Amino acid sequence: MILLSRRHLLRTVGTGLSTAAVGGAAAVAAAPAALAAPRTAPADAVGMLYDTTKCIGCKACVAECAKVNDLVPDTELSGGLWQMPADLNTQTKNIIKLWADPATGQTSFVKRQCMHCVDPACVSGCPFNALQKGALGIVGWDGARCIGCRYCEVSCPFEIPKFEWKKFNPKIVKCELCRHVLDRDGQPGCTRVCPTGAVVFGRRTDLLADAKARVAAHPGTYHLDHVYGETEAGGTQVLYLSHVPFEKLGLPALPDRSVPTGLRHGGVALKLIALPVVLYGVFLGFFRRNWKVHEEEAARLKAEKGLEEQL
Amino acid sequence: MARPASRATPLGVPLGVPLGVPLGVPLAPPHASVIHRWQRGVSVREVPLVTPWFLLFAGFFVVGTAIAAFRLFGGSLASFAAMTDVYAWGVWKTFNVMALTALGSSALAVGLAAWVLGRHRLHSVMRTALVTSFLFYTTALLGLLTDVGRPWNFWNLLLPWRWNTESALWEVALAMPVYCALFLLYENGPMVVEKLWNARSDRVRGWVRTWHPRIRKTYPFVVPFAYVLPIIHQSSLGGLMVLAGHKVHPLWQTDLLPLLYLVQALICGFGSVIVVLMTSCLVWRRPLDVKVLGELANLMSWTTLGWLVLRLGDVVVRGRVGDALAMDAFGVLFLAETAAVAVPALVLRSAHLRETPRALYTMALLACLGGIAYRFIPTTLAYAPGAGSTYFPAVPEIVITLGLVATVVGAFSLVVKRFAVLPAPLESWHHAVEHDSHAHPSHRSDAHGHAVHD
Numbered sequence: 074m075i076l077l078s079r080r081h082l083l084r085t086v087g088t089g090l091s092t093a094a095v096g097g098a099a100a101v102a103a104a105p106a107a108l109a110a111p112r113t114a115p116a117d118a119v120g121m122l123y124d125t126t127k128c129i130g131c132k133a134c135v136a137e138c139a140k141v142n143d144l145v146p147d148t149e150l151s152g153g154l155w156q157m158p159a160d161l162n163t164q165t166k167n168i169i170k171l172w173a174d175p176a177t178g179q180t181s182f183v184k185r186q187c188m189h190c191v192d193p194a195c196v197s198g199c200p201f202n203a204l205q206k207g208a209l210g211i212v213g214w215d216g217a218r219c220i221g222c223r224y225c226e227v228s229c230p231f232e233i234p235k236f237e238w239k240k241f242n243p244k245i246v247k248c249e250l251c252r253h254v255l256d257r258d259g260q261p262g263c264t265r266v267c268p269t270g271a272v273v274f275g276r277r278t279d280l281l282a283d284a285k286a287r288v289a290a291h292p293g294t295y296h297l298d299h300v301y302g303e304t305e306a307g308g309t310q311v312l313y314l315s316h317v318p319f320e321k322l323g324l325p326a327l328p329d330r331s332v333p334t335g336l337r338h339g340g341v342a343l344k345l346i347a348l349p350v351v352l353y354g355v356f357l358g359f360f361r362r363n364w365k366v367h368e369e370e371a372a373r374l375k376a377e378k379g380l381e382e383q384l
Numbered sequence: 385m386a387r388p389a390s391r392a393t394p395l396g397v398p399l400g401v402p403l404g405v406p407l408g409v410p411l412a413p414p415h416a417s418v419i420h421r422w423q424r425g426v427s428v429r430e431v432p433l434v435t436p437w438f439l440l441f442a443g444f445f446v447v448g449t450a451i452a453a454f455r456l457f458g459g460s461l462a463s464f465a466a467m468t469d470v471y472a473w474g475v476w477k478t479f480n481v482m483a484l485t486a487l488g489s490s491a492l493a494v495g496l497a498a499w500v501l502g503r504h505r506l507h508s509v510m511r512t513a514l515v516t517s518f519l520f521y522t523t524a525l526l527g528l529l530t531d532v533g534r535p536w537n538f539w540n541l542l543l544p545w546r547w548n549t550e551s552a553l554w555e556v557a558l559a560m561p562v563y564c565a566l567f568l569l570y571e572n573g574p575m576v577v578e579k580l581w582n583a584r585s586d587r588v589r590g591w592v593r594t595w596h597p598r599i600r601k602t603y604p605f606v607v608p609f610a611y612v613l614p615i616i617h618q619s620s621l622g623g624l625m626v627l628a629g630h631k632v633h634p635l636w637q638t639d640l641l642p643l644l645y646l647v648q649a650l651i652c653g654f655g656s657v658i659v660v661l662m663t664s665c666l667v668w669r670r671p672l673d674v675k676v677l678g679e680l681a682n683l684m685s686w687t688t689l690g691w692l693v694l695r696l697g698d699v700v701v702r703g704r705v706g707d708a709l710a711m712d713a714f715g716v717l718f719l720a721e722t723a724a725v726a727v728p729a730l731v732l733r734s735a736h737l738r739e740t741p742r743a744l745y746t747m748a749l750l751a752c753l754g755g756i757a758y759r760f761i762p763t764t765l766a767y768a769p770g771a772g773s774t775y776f777p778a779v780p781e782i783v784i785t786l787g788l789v790a791t792v793v794g795a796f797s798l799v800v801k802r803f804a805v806l807p808a809p810l811e812s813w814h815h816a817v818e819h820d821s822h823a824h825p826s827h828r829s830d831a832h833g834h835a836v837h838d
Contacts, residue, residue: 162469198627200554201540201547218540221533224553226472228627235469236533238462243533306629325630332629333550335639341549349612356608359500364604366504380813383425383511383804384574384603 109337111307111330112192114277118210119250120189120302120310121264121272122280124287125317126294128182128271130169132156134263138167138186141251141262161185163237166248167263172321181315183322184263184272186248187212187233188302189310190331195225195234197333204234204245210277210310211250219245230306230327277310284312307331422508422673422807425575428800431668441794448787451780452530461533464780470768471775473531475785478763480527482621483756484789485560486645486652488520490660491568492614493653497683499607505676508807512664513657514572515799516792520656521564523788528560530784552623552642559617567610573599575803619646625762633766635707635718640698645759647691651725652755654684658748660796662741664806671809678738684751685738688729695722714766721761724754 136156139146146156147164158165167186173179189212190196195204196212203219206212221243225234237243251261258265264274273280284300292298294316301319302309306327315322371382455464467474490513498506529535540546541558548554577599581592622645625632638644658680665672699708708718728747737743764775777785800806804813 194627194629197548198551198553198624199548200551200557201537216534218537218546219534220537220540220557221535222531222553222557223467223472223533224551224624224627226469227624227631228629230629230631232470236472237460238465238467238469239460241458241460243460327630332627336552336623336626337550345549345555345616349616352612352615353608356496356500356611357605359502360608361604363499363502363504366502367507370504378810380424380810381578383578384600 109334109340111334114191114308114310115206115210117208118191118277118310119275120210120277120280120312121250121261121274122284122312122314123184123272124284125181125183125271125313125315125322127269128169128184129269130171130182131268132169133266133268134184134272135165135167135169137262137266138248139164141254142166161233161235161247163235163244163246166246170323172317174321179317181317181322183313183315183324185231185233185323186263186311187250188231189248189250190306191308191310192306192331192333194228194230194306194332197336198224198228200224207252209250209252209255211252212247213249213252214245214247216244221245228332230325230332231323277312280312284314287314304329307334421809422676423810424508424808424813425511425804425806426808426812427802427804428668428670428806431801433798433801435797438794438797441790441797444783444787444790445794448784448790452526452784452787455530455780455784456535461531464778464784466775466778466781468773468775470773471764473763474775475764475777475781476527476531478760479756480785480788481524481556481560482624482763483760484520485524485618485621486649486755486759487656487752488517488524489614489618489649489653490514490657491517491571491653492611492618493650493683493687494657494680495571495607496611496650497654497680500611503679503683505679508673509657509661509676509680511572511575511803511805512661512807513653514568514575515796515803515805516656516660517653518564518568518572519792519795519799521560521568523791525561525564526791527785527788528557552620552627555620556617556624559613559620563610563613563617567606567613570599570606571610575805579803614649615646618649619643621645621759625767628767631768632762633707633714633769634702634704635699635714636762636766638698638702640694641762644691644695644698647687647694648755648758651684651687651691652752652759654680654687655728655748655752655755658684658744659752661807662745662748664800668800668806670806672741673807674739674741674744676807677741677744678735681732681738681744681748682735684748685729685732688725688751692722692726692729714769717761717765721754721757724750724757728754 135158136146138144139156144164144166147158147162148154148156150159151157158168160170161168167184170183170185172181172183189210191210193204193206193212196202196206199205199219200222201218201220203215203217204212204225205215221236223234223236223245225245226232226236234245234247236245248261251258251263255261260274264272267273273283275283281300281303284303288295288298288300296315296318299319301313301315301324302311305324307330313319313322313324315324320326367382374380374382451464455461461467465474465476491510494506494510494513497503498510529538532538538557541561547558574596577592577596580588581596619642622641622643625637626639626641629637658677661677662672664670699705708715728751731743731747732738737747
């Protein structure tokens with residue numbers, strides 16, 4: 074073991090610490106990002122409001138969705154006779170399901186499709202921004218950027234995105250609020266054909282006010298007098314009013330803070346620049362100190378045994 | 385197995401180390417440590433390259449690769465995998481990438497110990513750690529390539545404006561190939577350069593004379609970054625499941641997942657290098673250096689104790705002790721997984737048992753299994769509980785996964801027979817060089833052309 078002089082030690086460790094200091098400065102600069110504020114919906118965010126008390130389960134929206142989005146209707150369960158999807162799938166971006174409790178006789182329809190979260194987990198996790206919140210806060214998919222990793226399926230709290238498992242060139246299929254016809258029709262296919270107004274399209278702020286007005290006008294009708302999607306997972310642009318517990322409709326109880334908000338604590342600058350630089354600086358300092366020891370051992374090995382050291 | 389019944393060993397002493405030694409009997413008494421001192425990587429020369437075992441692993445490799453190629457170039461995922469929209473990640477990602485790269489973190493764990501913490505004794509096992517890491521990472525990346533549905537879009541890696549710097553998966557997708565293809569290859573470079581020198585071609589030696597000093601000059605500046613990269617992406621692997629939120633069972637879902645995954649990678653890194661070294665010594669009849677192994681075990685044990693403080697502290701702070709002791713499927717899984725990690729940590733606090741091969745081998749193996757379990761369970765067993773959907777890997781998934789593991793084992797056996805990887809006493813090196821010299825009587829020199837002084 075070769076002992077280092079104190080001065081030498083100070084110098085080598087100093088190298089590392091000064092490099093680390095640069096990273097530390099970057100960390101301070103990144104400090105504002107460390108307090109990641111929850112994201113809010115864009116001012117022009119649009120969405121839908123679905124009200125279980127108004128839905129008659131006619132499924133006009135399901136048929137229209139397939140038509141507007143050029144999807145081949147899923148007729149598998151009906152033996153090829155009529156559209157009868159078992160759940161959301163790569164042919165079905167929108168579905169009406171029935172919940173029934175045999176014990177109480179209570180029933181409710183529910184319309185399921187992408188919730189267009191204010192701060193979507195799928196967008197936060199998507200490695201190359203294939204899923205992004207675009208104009209009007211609509212979460213859309215871009216095939217040129219998607220590597221087919223299916224992290225969106227893993228991270229979505231509502232189990233919405235579907236993957237074309239059976240195709241060699243698989244796509245991610247989910248509701249995109251008919252963004253390709255919004256200019257022409259002014260609204261998605263499902264809301265346009267709904268005969269009872271069970272699902273309506275509009276600005277999120279307007280829909281939220283509408284929903285709260287309905288709750289106020291019919292106290293005790295809606296579960297917990299709560300608009301699902303106002304706060305869940307940081308808020309969603311599709312809102313629900315229900316006369317049965319939301320969990321029964323497959324809408325899970327979720328904390329108000331979106332999961333991505335929690336991950337943003339510390340900020341990207343801190344995580345990807347400051348932390349690596351600090352670590353590199355510290356490792357470099359110690360590495361160089363130990364490298365000297367290694368070199369001296371190598372010299373001794375060569376002198377005594379005539380051997381080159383091995384790295 | 386093609387192994388000569390008896391053969392001369394470099395030192396003329398029996399080098400075989402049976403693992404059947406009763407627990408508690410140290411194999412190498414302290415006074416024998418001169419003989420059993422690992423100092424230098426020496427290739428395995430006494431055994432033929434191709435053995436029946438090697439053919440078995442090669443067979444798994446060929447079958448696995450063939451199926452993976454079919455999947456990649458001509459088949460949908462549905463025809464090869466049992467994954468569903470609920471269980472969208474199968475064993476290629478959850479086992480080969482998320483669990484097994486923990487075993488591939490030996491280069492990180494041993495490197496930090498040897499080069500940063502100054503545990504100089506561990507330099508002798510650095511090459512074993514590096515080769516192990518490289519093979520686990522390469523096969524994980526192959527698994528990832530087979531798994532993704534639109535692999536042609538990986539070229540987005542080259543377009544920084546398309547990166548989602550917020551995504552843990554982006555970090556993994558970028559940092560893992562870079563770490564494997566640049567840094568692990570660089571770190572394994574000196575071993576290859578040394579081999580090239582031994583090829584005794586003047587042209588190649590000229591090349592080595594140019595490049596070897598360059599590697600040595602850049603080494604202290606490049607390698608620290610080879611520790612930063614895996615620290616980032618091993619923690620990102622834990623971060624992946626955080627985004628799944630409530631779908632992961634609360635016993636596993638925590639904001640600490642990144643840190644727990646990272647520290648578990650260090651534990652598995654130490655564990656895997658112990659298991660790889662001891663298995664290699666058993667198979668190829670090498671002497672064990674119980675001091676080096678004991679030091680690795682000591683580091684593994686302390687790291688595990690630190691990990692347990694984090695893991696159990698997190699469960700307590702989040703108020704999940706009731707779940708842990710509920711004795712339902714998840715509670716039992718948690719207890720079993722924790723025991724598999726905790727028992728080795730506690731047993732290996734005994735210096736005596738650390739230097740007892742049989743105890744050490746069993747405990748390191750158990751720690752690796754516990755670590756793999758910890759990193760696998762949140763992705764599959766404790767993922768989306770009660771979602772009404774199940775996942776069990778399809779046969780092609782299992783065959784490809786086994787093929788990737790067999791590739792690690794088979795390729796390792798090839799590398800250690802051709803390159804000076806596995807540690808041995810210094811005298812073995814002289815023997816190895818003598819062996820070369822007999823083949824080339826005109827060159828009595830060591831690996832770098834210096835005269836050998838016997």
